[in-house]
Amino acid sequence: MADEIATLISSVGLTQETFLVFCILAILIVGAVVVIITSRPILDIYPYLNPSARVRARKGRLFDEKQISEIVETNDVEEVENYLKGIPEYADVLDDYPLDKALDVERANTYDFVARLAPKDIKDPFVVMSKKTDIDNIKSLLTAKEVGLSAEETKELLIPCGSLYDDLESLADAESVTDVITSLDNTEYATALEDALPQYEDTKMILPLESALDKYYLGKLLRSTDVPSDENKQILYSYVGTQVDVANLKLIIRAKEDGLDYDAISPYILEEGYQLREWKLKDLMESPDVTNVVSGLEGTKYANALSDAIPVYNETGSVAVFEKALDTYAADYAKSLSAKKPLGIGPIIGYLSQKESEIKNLKIIARAKREADFPNSKIMEMLI
Amino acid sequence: MVEIALGTALAAIGAGVAIGFAGLGSGLGQGMAAAGSVGAVAEDNDMFARGIIFSALPETQAIYGFLVAILLLVFSGLLGGGQGLPTEAGIVAIGVGASIGFAGLGSGMGQGMAAASSVGAIVEDNDMFARGIIFSALPETQAIYGFLIAILLMVFGGILG
Numbered sequence: 001m002a003d004e005i006a007t008l009i010s011s012v013g014l015t016q017e018t019f020l021v022f023c024i025l026a027i028l029i030v031g032a033v034v035v036i037i038t039s040r041p042i043l044d045i046y047p048y049l050n051p052s053a054r055v056r057a058r059k060g061r062l063f064d065e066k067q068i069s070e071i072v073e074t075n076d077v078e079e080v081e082n083y084l085k086g087i088p089e090y091a092d093v094l095d096d097y098p099l100d101k102a103l104d105v106e107r108a109n110t111y112d113f114v115a116r117l118a119p120k121d122i123k124d125p126f127v128v129m130s131k132k133t134d135i136d137n138i139k140s141l142l143t144a145k146e147v148g149l150s151a152e153e154t155k156e157l158l159i160p161c162g163s164l165y166d167d168l169e170s171l172a173d174a175e176s177v178t179d180v181i182t183s184l185d186n187t188e189y190a191t192a193l194e195d196a197l198p199q200y201e202d203t204k205m206i207l208p209l210e211s212a213l214d215k216y217y218l219g220k221l222l223r224s225t226d227v228p229s230d231e232n233k234q235i236l237y238s239y240v241g242t243q244v245d246v247a248n249l250k251l252i253i254r255a256k257e258d259g260l261d262y263d264a265i266s267p268y269i270l271e272e273g274y275q276l277r278e279w280k281l282k283d284l285m286e287s288p289d290v291t292n293v294v295s296g297l298e299g300t301k302y303a304n305a306l307s308d309a310i311p312v313y314n315e316t317g318s319v320a321v322f323e324k325a326l327d328t329y330a331a332d333y334a335k336s337l338s339a340k341k342p343l344g345i346g347p348i349i350g351y352l353s354q355k356e357s358e359i360k361n362l363k364i365i366a367r368a369k370r371e372a373d374f375p376n377s378k379i380m381e382m383l384i
Numbered sequence: 385m386v387e388i389a390l391g392t393a394l395a396a397i398g399a400g401v402a403i404g405f406a407g408l409g410s411g412l413g414q415g416m417a418a419a420g421s422v423g424a425v426a427e428d429n430d431m432f433a434r435g436i437i438f439s440a441l442p443e444t445q446a447i448y449g450f451l452v453a454i455l456l457l458v459f460s461g462l463l464g465g466g467q468g469l470p471t472e473a474g475i476v477a478i479g480v481g482a483s484i485g486f487a488g489l490g491s492g493m494g495q496g497m498a499a500a501s502s503v504g505a506i507v508e509d510n511d512m513f514a515r516g517i518i519f520s521a522l523p524e525t526q527a528i529y530g531f532l533i534a535i536l537l538m539v540f541g542g543i544l545g
Binding site: 005006016019020023024027031034035038039042045046049050051052053054056057058059060342343347 | 412415419421424427428475489490500505508509
């Protein structure tokens with residue numbers, strides 16, 4: 001056998017050393033190909049491993065249905081607060097702030113946490129989401145100045161988080177809404193606010209300013225997601241896009257309830273929606289009433305969620321049922337997205353969405369507990 | 385320069401492939417499991433012991449590769465000064481190295497992904513520990529097949545005994 005191999009090697013004109021070199025080269029080439037092929041999936045999932053574990057740890061500490069029921073069963077808002085003080089996530093913030101502000105701070109901290117740990121490829125949308133705190137603070141500041149609150153009362157309204165907090169706190173003693181807007185001219189919100197300022201000066205209502213901020217935020221959020229080049233970005237684009245569509249729909253439904261027409265609504269709508277494109281949004285804005293808006297959604301993924309709420313709307317006449325239906329749909333959709341990429345963006349979206357729902361639910365419970373004899377069954381119905 | 389028979393030189397390549405690729409798979413797998421575990425420990429200190437267990441699981445592939453490489457080095461005469469291997473046994477040795485090397489690479493990577501995912505599941509829900517171990521142990525079988533074939537090749541290919 002050895003002789004045959006030696007003959008074979010020499011018959012092709014190779015020495016033993018050359019044959020060895022060929023063997024080594026062949027192994028190196030095969031090895032390189034194997035490494036390149038196998039490392040691809042590793043490179044895709046590696047950046048998500050640490051963030052996934054961290055958000056899943058926090059997801060495991062979110063309230064389950066039993067805990068939510070226990071909170072709903074409390075007798076008053078003080079008991080709600082005491083219950084939350086027993087939960088490490090909320091104990092720290094409740095030591096420093098009253099309940100509502102503590103919940104706002106916890107939400108802002110959650111967005112900051114996710115924006116910090118999100119892998120580079122998908123970081124931008126989460127950074128934009130974390131700026132929601134700044135926008136909420138600007139809105140509070142504008143509201144405070146519109147109703148003429150003192151500097152101290154204004155500071156009470158601000159959430160002590162966000163990149164602009166120090167600047168905004170120093171604006172608490174501004175004289176007027178216009179002064180606040182002028183002082184913000186070195187921020188990214190300047191253009192949006194200045195464009196809406198003439199409308200404010202005409203109407204003396206801050207609604208155009210608030211809507212301009214919302215539109216700026218949603219536009220930036222939608223544009224922050226790149227072309228969905230891989231599955232993680234596709235999931236992120238669906239998540240962000242659904243949020244934009246839901247915000248547009250809420251605005252249209254509320255505007256139709258107030259009897260506003262296309263010309264009045266269109267300046268506040270972000271035309272470049274996700275599933276609801278410009279032409280569809282135009283159709284919806286031109287609908288005569290809320291029921292027609294819902295029927296106009298036939299064929300879109302929002303149709304079922306809103307159609308189911310029509311009987312309750314007809315009974316109560318409140319568009320809040322549609323808003324709750326949209327919130328529930330957005331939460332369920334985020335939950336379905338979170339299961340798609342367990343070693344990718346899935347857990348991050350799942351945690352963020354569920355944490356947001358938890359905080360919204362806690363706010364609903366706290367508000368209900370401040371009202372005398374508010375039935376627990378009614379609270380359960382209101383929860384997302 | 386030391387005179388080495390062609391068969392022994394081929395066995396040396398086999399040993400390199402065995403530990404090289406098995407170690408690569410093991411390292412990637414362990415890196416993934418450790419990355420997940422660090423994230424879990426950052427949120428929950430009690431996860432340290434369990435994180436270590438899951439991070440250690442993909443170590444086995446490197447151990448198989450190391451063991452096969454040592455056997456090849458000893459029985460090819462590179463270690464211990466024994467007789468060199470004939471050329472045909474040297475070619476078998478490359479097969480031995482490829483067997484555990486590539487099986488260890490795939491197994492280690494798979495186990496790393498399963499272990500990282502299990503750590504995430506456990507930190508979310510403590511009851512997932514046993515099931516996480518079972519799922520993470522599944523990709524071990526490919527390395528065991530590779531190791532078994534490597535031993536059989538060494539026994540019946542004239543390298544051992």
